[in-house]
Amino acid sequence: MKKFIFILCTIALVACKEEPKNYATLSGTITNAHDNKTVRIFKDSYEKIITMNDDGSFSDTLNIEEGDYRFKHGDEYGTIYLKNNNVSSFTTDYEDFDSALIFEGDGSDINNLSIKSYLLGDDYFTMDLFYDLDNNALEKAIADYKSGFENLKVQYKNVDSLHLASADKRMNSQIESVENYFNYKIGLKEAFPQGMPSPSFENYENHKGGTTSLSDLKGKYVYIDVWATWCGPCKREIPSLKKVEEDYKDKNIAFVSISVDAPKRHSGSADKAHEAWKKMVAEKELGGVQLIADKDYDSDFMKAYQVNSIPRFLLIDPEGNIVSGDAPRPSSDRLIELFDSLNI
Incomplete structure (x- = not known):
């Protein structure tokens, strides 16, 4: 029974x-x-x-x-x-x-390791590292990054060998990218020494109507933000940029934002790229002088300044000469230190 x-x-x-x-x-x-x-x-x-x-x-x-x-x-x-x-x-x-x-849920360790390892570099490869351009600091940052990556692998244990190998490959690729970017920044510093006449832009569409050229702003310092609506790091700088603009609204400086929104980022449509720029400027109530480049990254101004990644910030003096072809971001205290050194 x-x-x-x-x-x-x-x-x-x-x-x-x-x-x-x-x-x-x-x-x-x-x-x-x-x-x-x-x-x-x-x-x-x-x-x-x-x-x-x-x-x-x-x-x-x-x-x-x-x-x-x-x-x-x-x-x-x-x-x-x-x-x-x-x-x-x-x-x-x-x-x-x-x-x-x-x-x-299922596969969460695989997925979290992927995104966390992707973001990990931000903890070690800071803007100060690429501003100071100190080789010893770079070597230490790389060593600390590798250690942080190993800690992530301990935290997310349920990851198969194939995804672990992919994560290792991405880590080494990111280190190579950082080293290349470091050398690129050194090249920018050498290519755009302070006092060199700045490249110029002509008749860029102004969000408020009409067009604006760099020559229209002569007599003022000009801080330029090169950005795009699809650029996450660019958008994260917006609150800081708004604060700096407010703090210096009565000073002899113009704040110019130039969008490089391109058709390829908007379903291949130039109209959609243009509309995305118009819409974000309005919705985010962006201040300063809001312009859009005539040919995005292929604009003569972008090529002249060797802009191949964004955000990128430039500072030009009242005579139209370069102060910095790779200026600090609005979120960096170094920007205010630079403004103070110029008595802006």
């Missing part, structure tokens, strides 16, 4: 055992969401568009092959490991997309 009951219980357990699902479940919430209210999941020929709720939340199922997928919301991108039968989620803030990104 007992044996018969045992068999019945075993049959019941097997019958109730849930079969593996042939889909992955993905959910999450994005605060301050983009107007398009969608999350696009894609890889190779696969694509799934998930429609978000009004509160920024979303949930859907995806029939997929196991692997690393890209996701896009607005102008921001991320990477997530997905597998059928997994239940995964993430939360973030569109206005601080990468830094606020947190994964939960």
Whole structure:
């Protein structure tokens, strides 16, 4: 009798055992969401568009092959490991997309290691490092970065060997990029010595109407912010730039922001790029002189200043000569130190 009951219980357990699902479940919430209210999941020929709720939340199922997928919301991108039968989620803030990104559920250690290791460099490769250009400081920053990366691997233990190898590869690639950027900054300092006549721009469209040339601002110091609507680090400088503009509104200095929004960042449409610039300037109530470059990165002014990454800041004196071809960011105390040294 007992044996018969045992068999019945075993049959019941097997019958109730849930079969593996042939889909992955993905959910999450994005605060301050983009107007398009969608999350696009894609890889190779696969694509799934998930429609978000009004509160920024979303949930859907995806029939997929196991692997690393890209996701896009607005102008921001991320990477997530997905597998059928997994239940995964993430939360973030569109206005601080990468830094606020947190994964939960299945595969979360893989995904969190990926984003945290990507962001880790910001803790060690600071703007001061690229302003001082001290080789000893660079070597120490690289050593500390490697140590921090090893600590991340201890924190996120449930990561397979393939993803660990990929993370190691990305770490070494980032170190190489930092070294190249360090040398690039040295080259900028040598290429644009203080007192050299500044390259000029002519008739850039002004958000308030008409056009503006650099020569229109002669007689004032000119602090230029080269940015774009899709650039996260650029947008993070906006609050600091607004404060500096307010603090120096009665001083002999003009604050100029030049957008290099390009069609390739806006579905290949020059009109969409232009509209994105117009819209953000209005919505964020950006101050100063708001301009858009005539040919984005291919503009003569950008080429002359060797602008190949943004944000980039320039300072020009009242006579039209270069003070700094690679000036400190608004968020850096070094900018105010520079202004003070010039008695602005």
